[in-house]
Amino acid sequence: xxxxxxxxxxxxxxxxxxxxxxxxxxxxxxxxxxxxxxxxxxxxxxxxxxxxxxxxxxxxxxxxxxxxxxxxxxxxxxxxxxxxxxxxxxxxxxxxxxxxxxxxxxxxxxxxxxxxxxxxxxxxxxxxxxxx
Numbered sequence: 001x002x003x004x005x006x007x008x009x010x011x012x013x014x015x016x017x018x019x020x021x022x023x024x025x026x027x028x029x030x031x032x033x034x035x036x037x038x039x040x041x042x043x044x045x046x047x048x049x050x051x052x053x054x055x056x057x058x059x060x061x062x063x064x065x066x067x068x069x070x071x072x073x074x075x076x077x078x079x080x081x082x083x084x085x086x087x088x089x090x091x092x093x094x095x096x097x098x099x100x101x102x103x104x105x106x107x108x109x110x111x112x113x114x115x116x117x118x119x120x121x122x123x124x125x126x127x128x129x130x131x132x
Contacts, residue, residue: 002055002063002127008110016111022055030121052096052124060129064089067127070117072099077124093132097125 006020017031057063064086067073074096075082083089083096100121102114114120 002057003059008112010111018112026055028053052126054094054126054128056128056130056132058130060127061086061090063127064095067095067097070101070103072097072101074098074124090129093129094126097127098122 002022004020004022006018008016008018010016015031017029020028020030022028064073064083068086073083075084077096079096081092081094081096083092083094089095099119100123102116102118102120105116106112106114
């Protein structure tokens with residue numbers, strides 16, 4: 001949806017991680033760790049409430065349309081900048097999503113398998129136009 005490339009790697013300790021190249025000098029790295037231990041869903045929400053990342057996007061309208069088509073445009077957030085149409089997103093110069101979903105199935109040789117449309121991760125994203 002952001003037209004970013006993901007690559008799977010293994011570090012020296014045989015831990016698998018994924019890099020997502022978002023643009024020149026901008027990479028998301030996802031790697032599981034022991035973290036804070038088992039948390040209830042409510043405790044996890046409380047621990048990370050309000051956290052999000054902001055991404056500037058060149059193909060703003062195209063990205064918005066792909067996000068809406070996938071059903072992951074987030075308008076149920078507590079902020080005033082809800083963007084339920086592309087016109088609203090352009091007026092606000094941003095829109096939000098929280099779900100990272102697979103747009104394709106994992107390659108058969110990938111260590112982590114997933115299906116198209118499967119929720120991979122949930123984390124707040126604010127997609128910004130270059131005018132933001």
